[in-house]
Amino acid sequence: MKYTAPTLTQKVAFVVINYYTYITTMQILQIGKAMWSYDYEIAALTLVDEAGALFSLTPPPHHREGEILLTNASLVIDGYNYLNIPLNSLEQVYLGFDEIYKRSLVKNNGMFWQPLRLRYKVGNDTHIVYIIVDHTFWGTKNQQWFNTLKQMLADKEEL
Numbered sequence: 426m427k428y429t430a431p432t433l434t435q436k437v438a439f440v441v442i443n444y445y446t447y448i449t450t451m452q453i454l455q456i457g458k459a460m461w462s463y464d465y466e467i468a469a470l471t472l473v474d475e476a477g478a479l480f481s482l483t484p485p486p487h488h489r490e491g492e493i494l495l496t497n498a499s500l501v502i503d504g505y506n507y508l509n510i511p512l513n514s515l516e517q518v519y520l521g522f523d524e525i526y527k528r529s530l531v532k533n534n535g536m537f538w539q540p541l542r543l544r545y546k547v548g549n550d551t552h553i554v555y556i557i558v559d560h561t562f563w564g565t566k567n568q569q570w571f572n573t574l575k576q577m578l579a580d581k582e583e584l
Contacts (some may be wrong), residue, residue, distance in 0.1 A: 455495040455573060457566055459502050460487035464553035468525050485531050485540075485557055491536045493558055495573065500543070508554070510545050512577060517544040520571040525554050538565040545572075 465490045491504020502508040519542040522528045526542070528535040541556045559566040 432488075451494075451496040451498065453494055453496055455493075455570065457493050457570070459493035459504075460484060460490050460557045460560060461502060461508070462486065462488040462555050464525050464555065467530075467555060470530070484560060486498065486526075487555075487557060493556070495570070497577075500574075509573075510543060510554075512574075512581065514545045514547065514549070515543060515574070516546060516580060517542070518571060518574045519544075520567060525553075537563060538567055541567040541571055545576070 467486060470486060481524075489502075489504060489506045491502045491506065491508075494501045494503070497512075499512055500510045522535055523541045523542065526540045531538075538557070538560070541558065542553060543556065544551060544553045546552075556570075557565050557567065558570050
């Protein structure tokens with residue numbers, strides 16, 4: 426019997442099935458669409474980038490997009506780039522503007538929403554990401570995600 430290598434379609438189907446099986450075995454607490462960037466990417470924005478973000482139909486500054494999932498163990502963003510932040514590696518959850526993601530970067534000076542900033546550890550390195558969840562013309566769901574994460578972290582500290 427001659428061996429035939431699996432086609433690309435078969436490989437993709439296998440990955441999708443395994444990914445779906447993995448995700449469905451976790452308890453999904455929240456799900457949404459995310460735009461996100463690392464702190465150093467936002468800090469590197471030029472004046473032209475900052476001015477462009479203020480135009481009417483442009484989304485807020487970000488470098489990646491994907492689907493965001495919150496489980497009882499981690500926060501996962503899956504899209505063109507993949508990010509998995511175990512909740513036990515989170516050092517800080519912050520909702521608001523700061524010296525890197527400034528109010529001046531967004532339309533209406535941030536009156537309708539604020540970025541969600543997560544600081545977490547990977548080994549000895551500290552990473553910071555800014556996340557915007559379910560952005561619409563009227564705002565985001567960042568407050569809801571912030572409240573949930575804050576409550577989950579408080580519950581874990583009590584244990």
